[in-house]
Amino acid sequence: MSSPLVTVVIPVYNGAAFVADAIESVLVQKGVQLELVVVDDGSTDETPRILADFGDRISVRHQTHHGAPAARNDGIRSSRGEFLAFLDADDLHPDGYLQRFIDSAARVPGAEIFHCGWRGVDLEGHPLYANDALLSLDADPFHQMLLTGSPPINALFLRRSVLSLVGMFDESLPHQQDWDFWLRVAASGAQFQSVPDNVAIVRRRSSSISRDAGSALALTGLAVLERRLARHSTSCSACTAARGLALWKHAALRSSAWAMTRRFGLTGRLGWWIGVALAVARTPRLLSAALDEFHTRQVT
Numbered sequence: 220m221s222s223p224l225v226t227v228v229i230p231v232y233n234g235a236a237f238v239a240d241a242i243e244s245v246l247v248q249k250g251v252q253l254e255l256v257v258v259d260d261g262s263t264d265e266t267p268r269i270l271a272d273f274g275d276r277i278s279v280r281h282q283t284h285h286g287a288p289a290a291r292n293d294g295i296r297s298s299r300g301e302f303l304a305f306l307d308a309d310d311l312h313p314d315g316y317l318q319r320f321i322d323s324a325a326r327v328p329g330a331e332i333f334h335c336g337w338r339g340v341d342l343e344g345h346p347l348y349a350n351d352a353l354l355s356l357d358a359d360p361f362h363q364m365l366l367t368g369s370p371p372i373n374a375l376f377l378r379r380s381v382l383s384l385v386g387m388f389d390e391s392l393p394h395q396q397d398w399d400f401w402l403r404v405a406a407s408g409a410q411f412q413s414v415p416d417n418v419a420i421v422r423r424r425s426s427s428i429s430r431d432a433g434s435a436l437a438l439t440g441l442a443v444l445e446r447r448l449a450r451h452s453t454s455c456s457a458c459t460a461a462r463g464l465a466l467w468k469h470a471a472l473r474s475s476a477w478a479m480t481r482r483f484g485l486t487g488r489l490g491w492w493i494g495v496a497l498a499v500a501r502t503p504r505l506l507s508a509a510l511d512e513f514h515t516r517q518v519t
Contacts, residue, residue: 223324225317226254226300230290231308235265237342237422244311244420246276250318254300258282258290288388288396295387301379305372305397309342311420312373319417320376330412332360332404333376337419347423353413360405365444365463369401374419381409394439402447434478437471438502468508472498475505 227245231238238257245255255277257270261284270279280293291305302324306312320333334356339347354367369375384407388396405411444467448460475498480490483497492513499509 222250222252222321223301224252224254224299225302225304225321226256226294226298227304227306227312227317228291228294228298229255229257229306229308230260230287230294231257231262231266231270232260232284232287232290233262233264233266234308235262235269237424238266238308239269241306241308241310241312242270242273242277244313245306245317246273247314248312248317249315251321253317254278254298256280256294256298258294260284260286260290285390288392289390292387292390295382302376303379303382304376307373307421309422309424310371310373311422313418313420316417316419317376319414323412323414324376324378327412329410331378331381331409332411333414334370334411335374335414335417335419337371337374337421339421339423342422342424351418353415356405356411357413360409360411361402362459362463364402364405365460366466369398371419371421372397373421375401376414377404381407384409392439392443394436395443398440399443399447402443406447406450434471434474434498437467437474441467441471465508465511468505469511471502472505472508472512475502 229238229241229245242255242257245253257277258280259266259270260282267281270277273279278297280297282290282293287307295303302321304312304317304320323333324330334354336349336351336353338349338351341347354363354370356363381404385400385403387400389399390396392399444464448464472495476491476494479485479494479497483493485491485493495509495512499505
């Protein structure tokens, strides 16, 4: 039996310093029938030349700068694979990565989403953190994600058929499009399957979006979660839903408060609480988290 076609989609914007490493990490995968689609999201550096150097080993698409979700969607629309994997332009697939997912898909034909652990490294490969332990997503992925968040996008692998259930990435969101996507997939009832012998490689750089976006990531993540909870029955796990929502509100409050202290040069305990007040004034639904924060700090 021939191996099913796997499409890997890489969106890239001004990634000349690292995109070749990401591409090579996919092209060296063994035992997999592979289609690699790289979508240049309007790069203004040497990225187009670097992509051209790979010739017909990759499929290159170009678009004006609309962001990673639009690039991923364009790559999906142009792809042919029965399975899809996503890789950010500064991340890597380790050796044997795609084959381990394919093997798991053969063993569990009813599963639609496959997930694994991940490790963070810098661009030189030095370890930063490790999450080798798998998230407990297989039994109840939606409610579990409320507490743990989702794995990074390159730690998930899916059957193309899932897209008929949930559509593609939401291009209207400024951040957290992958969080929104995986929540929609989990809420659809798709079956998740852990792959314990696989580990994704996430590379961190000083200009990573997750470092630059600050409080916007948490606030957008909270908005995504609130929207998904409004559309998904939580009667079976109401306590879990409430805990997850509270965790996201606390994260949004703290990141927003720190952003305010930096913006206005506030320092010390009083500066922190002024930052909290400003965060609540800007986003009133964080008030409950602010009251919890005040109570916790008073008690401790």
